[in-house]
Amino acid sequence: MTAESIPRIVRMLPARFSRDAKATRTGENTAAVLLLLFTIAALVWANSPWADSYWTLLDTHVGFAFAEHRFELTVKHLINDGLMAFFFFIVGLEVKHEFAIGELTERARAAVPVVAAIAGLAVPAAIFLLFNPSGENAQAWGVVISTDTAFLIGALAVIKPKFPARLRIFLLTLAVVDDVGALLVIALFYSERISVAPLVVSLVLVAAIAAVRFLPVARGPAYAALGFALWVALFMAGIHPTLAGVAVALLIPVFSPQRSQVEEVVQRIRAFRQSPNSRYAREVTRGLRDSISINERLQMAVGPYVSFLVLPLFALVNAGVVLDAASVTAALRSPLTWGIVAGLVIGKFVGITTATWLMARSRIGELAPGMSLRRVAGGAALSGIGFTISLFIVDIAIDDPTRKEQAIIGVLIASVVAFALGWAIFKLTDRLSPPDPVGLKLVRPVDPDRDHIKGDPDAPLTLVEYGDFECPFCSRATGAIDEVREHFGAELRYVWRHMPLERAHPHAFDAARASEAAALQGRFWEMAHELFGHQDDLEWSDIYRYAVAAGCDIERFDRDVRVHASKVLHHVQDDAQDSEVMDLNSTPTFFVNGVRHKGPWDAASLIRALERGRD
Template sequence: MLPSRFSRDAKTSRTTENCAAGFLLLATAVAILWANSPWTESYWNLLDTHVGFSLGDATFELTVKHLINDGLMTFFFFVVGLEVMAEFTIGELTDRARAAVPVFAAAAGLAVPALIFLIINSSGEATNAWGVVISTDTAFLIGALAVINPKFPARLRIFLLTLAVVDDVGALAVIALFYSDNIRVMPLLVAAVLIAVIALVRYLPAGRGPAYAATGFALWVATYMSGVHPTLAGVAIALLIPVFTPERRQVEQTVELIRAFRQSPNSQYARAASRGLRESISINERLQAQFGPYVSFLVLPLFALVNAGVRLTGETMSAAMRSPLTWGIVGGLVLGKFIGITGATWLVQRIGLGQLAPGLTLRRIAGGAALSGIGFTISLFIIEIAIEDPLLQDEARVGVLLASLLAFLLGYAIFRITDWVSPPEPVGLKLVRPVDPERDHILGNPDATLTLVEYGDFECPFCSRATGSIDQVREHFGPQMRYVWRHLPLERVHPRAFDAARASEAAALQGKYWEMARTLFEHPDDLEWSDMYRYAVAVGCDIDRFDHDVRVHGSKVTHRVQDDVEDAEVMDLNSTPTFFVNGKRHKGPWDAASLIRALDETRPSTP
């Protein structure tokens, strides 16, 4: 059993992200209003309040602001590190060809803003603040995309999330290399030893959670004392935590334990089953699920509350409007992100280093690039460590807030104008991605004049019956028609459909797609992984290679299925089977006679 990483409810995920962005925006508004209210002194006094503890003669204390920025924000960078590690190990960035465009675009989105900032601030104390303009706030970016709600946002959203991962890697590297000073060697050596210890924790037979917690806290203290920014301890820990896709054998053993517990409930079976369920999922994924909500709904709003407070007095605003620092930040984030990401995307496509996902256009990238100028969390974070003068800090905060507003307005304008100039096609009436003989699964003459495309899944009984009628349709038209199959696994009602689609794609890598597909259709009620391995052997697959493709390098077959799923989402397809006849959606029955009649009606006329 190999559950897919994509089996999560996408709508629930988007709702959570939008809510998190809303909390972040609310905390920002509260900070600004509080800092400019009659109670402004209470705001600044809160930030300077000292908290800590004493142990004998030793004391440890931080201000509330530093406790959040240096302590709680470690959890933010920890979760970012987990996401980065997961993406490079089992996610979007495992397929280097797929990742090429957003990776190059992200690199340009880091470099061009910094260059624009340094052109405007070529000297003075503000020069050191170039790191403020390099990073995009992912939470606000996804929230802004949801608010604007352009047509067909699914592919753009995935592109921007991939770009954001690379953007985060760059921002973390910049903090480590350029914003850590007064390095002390001995604590740094202790930190190095602790990192080695953390790397070995995965091999403990039990108690890994407490071991990670204890050594992680020790690493944070050592990093803090070494002069390296302590939040980077979170990144170091995250990169050393195991990440993997669930293994079939482990999951099946756990199922056996659960079955034993059901037959004979007792504490021994309960503990064993609980441990098996927990260990079948990688620690990385479990920690993301555990800490992610706290970071989104607590840590980041608290960070915004203590960092977004800026005195918007007439004097502050006047100074900010005349300040090269403010306009350097605005120019870097708004223009730099837009020019860097859009230009790099165009260039990478033009010279053939990468390609955009099907259905994703450069004008969509331009709108997303504009929204990427919303720099908030890491921008405010770097202001604190790059600028010492409080007045310059206020000017920089004004620049970040103004840039974020302008970036949103620019993105909104680009999406609205391009949709007006080139209105999108009505959803679902036309095939969004043309048939590609080099990519699609085709039965019949690849150059035939008639095309029948089916979106379906292997667990759907109606798809099975429809596929049975396809033979009659193909026999009727002969070489004049080609039949194309694309995946649309409806996991809510067909829980094994996604895995079956992956198995078919693994067989396709050995030239056995149609043999495997027909076998899967013949056994819609027997689609456990043990069954599908048996089918792979029966159709003549090399079982070691098949296992390797679905388990170790599962991302390739998963991406192939996910591409079809995303096309279906763009066209708002929600039932199987769904047919397209010569590129137009078929309405009505899908029996052989109805499909023949529909194809005849679209047959090109001959002299």
């Protein structure tokens, strides 16, 4: 990394989606493969001639002694109660991020996956209780409530349905709420008898953790020490200690990078470039670190260890089950097994799909542009892959070894069936209603309530442009578009959509966000005019001046850009995802009456293309 490249990186910090998405998906897929391999290894080991060594390993005690005090756990409980606290820690960080500055901050957009997730928790539990209405089996209803996110995303990568980008975001949003529900169920229904004194100590430790953010230094070590103390206190209180990870995560602050912090880092980088020395290097490092919230830093630092170490080890010690004729026959005759299969496969599919349909139909919430119910149905089927949390609850909800084996077999059967059902739905719907060739037709119809339109929204002719505000060709195209609009008058509606090419135009994404913030005040076209007129000066300090010139209330503009940024961000993201789906790679790109325009985009060429469309 060169000194010249750092300012550009800093400018991109507010755009969380600008991370290398391809690398992220590769890591998620690798984690899912690793989880599957360790699951198979556990099954093979538990059914091999060396099966005794597997069970011996799980029951091996590890710990330490201090004077007359002794603390020890079996290997299985060390992983399930100890290492899994890091898994729940990551879950808590993701939940906090999404509700604070992520997908769940925009109520209308978040309403559908939130309600769908709640239905995906309740319906499976109800179906399980139909099979097991009373007795010891009924206590295991929590096994069917949660989806395994790693396997879900891995399954999407294997099946490769058409245009999965928005479905993936929908399912990840749904998974966050799913995780919240699972955590609440574990805390409320699967904790042992509560001891008051350790519980009081736990509450004091929670208050101390909340105060760590005010420490001037050593916040990381403080979180670690107090988190471990909270784990011990919860263990002694009879509450499942892994919830310590959630408590710490929810108390760690999260924020979007502030413009003042980012600009301060840029100044430090410039000073370092002019006079490289250790002092400036430390200041740059500290400034870059502090500009990103500790929530995101910990997700990046701890997340890989959870994905590539903790979860595979969890699968290894929990997925091992004897699959001989007697155990399989007993499982296939058990209402516990079939309650789990029906709850995960049928419950998740019916609950999520039905809730999404009702929310979309009633217009209480809205699906992301381009999402359809058939996409959701395929994802809902895959949500029946309940592995990590399901096996976790099996271990704490069921004591009898025979019933525990039946439950594990049920989870494995459900995961296989859910994958097959999701694969069938995606393949069938893609075959019955195949999408148009990539990039030939507009993937998302014009929406007058959402899109930026010049002209009559109901005009018979439509010209859609994908462009960015730093592109000189887009700026020149505005004159041609004015001629086209003058030629057709009320017969034409012109639509602008964002396609910020950040590699070529490093300020394009910020300019797009700024235009959307102006649009919230009804000043989109005025702001677009200012941005096109000052393409060589698109730093944020300049953009604020253009917002004033465009007639924006600058205080509201600042809030919409920095604090209430989710709606602004989502609009730009949606347009950018359209361009990715259609494999667009240059700006401007035009669509004439929904069909991609090939060839010159001067006024005469566009007029001829629109005339042909009218005929």
